[in-house]
Amino acid sequence: MFVIVAYDVNITSEKGKTRLRKVAKECVNYGQRVQNSVFEVNLDYGKFLQMKDRLIKLIDPDKDSLRFYYLGDNWKKRVEHIGVKPGYDSEGVLIF
Amino acid sequence: MFVIVAYDVNITSEKGKTRLRKVAKECVNYGQRVQNSVFEVNLDYGKFLQMKDRLIKLIDPDKDSLRFYYLGDNWKKRVEHIGVKPGYDSEGVLIF
Numbered sequence: 175m176f177v178i179v180a181y182d183v184n185i186t187s188e189k190g191k192t193r194l195r196k197v198a199k200e201c202v203n204y205g206q207r208v209q210n211s212v213f214e215v216n217l218d219y220g221k222f223l224q225m226k227d228r229l230i231k232l233i234d235p236d237k238d239s240l241r242f243y244y245l246g247d248n249w250k251k252r253v254e255h256i257g258v259k260p261g262y263d264s265e266g267v268l269i270f
Numbered sequence: 271m272f273v274i275v276a277y278d279v280n281i282t283s284e285k286g287k288t289r290l291r292k293v294a295k296e297c298v299n300y301g302q303r304v305q306n307s308v309f310e311v312n313l314d315y316g317k318f319l320q321m322k323d324r325l326i327k328l329i330d331p332d333k334d335s336l337r338f339y340y341l342g343d344n345w346k347k348r349v350e351h352i353g354v355k356p357g358y359d360s361e362g363v364l365i366f
């Protein structure tokens with residue numbers, strides 16, 4: 175399944191900065207970074223649930239947020255990139 | 271049409287910081303901020319093209335990027351929010 179993961183971590187404290195690093199690292203393990211705090215992941219359902227579970231445990235739900243967009247099977251038609259460094263899709267093909 | 275707009279503006283220069291402010295301001299005019307650099311917009315096609323055209327003119331395509339995700343008619347089923355401040359959808363209804 176193809177999912178966009180966007181996160182917003184409150185970094186006004188040192189703990190926040192640590193959470194941000196951990197969330198970003200976790201996302202890097204599973205997906206492709208397309209913007210500073212936006213990742214695209216293309217995983218089977220089990221792997222996705224694993225990632226989601228880990229992210230939920232890493233954030234502080236009173237301060238941070240996660241937002242998932244499920245793009246479905248036609249995801250390639252749903253993505254448009256403009257400007258520098260178009261992301262590589264998770265199958266290794268450039269998306270324009 | 272319901273579209274996710276994610277931007278990444280290179281702010282290593284003062285000009286970059288100005289571009290970032292302008293891009294953010296433009297997005298605020300059209301949509302709902304859901305993360306720091308992620309907006310959701312729900313516009314008719316003409317309005318969307320207008321917004322897209324303005325954003326393309328504001329960024330430096332050699333340094334910045336825009337990424338659009340077209341979520342289609344079933345967008346409500348495609349969005350999941352976890353943590354603080356769930357965004358309001360563009361029809362004014364809380365999304366959980």
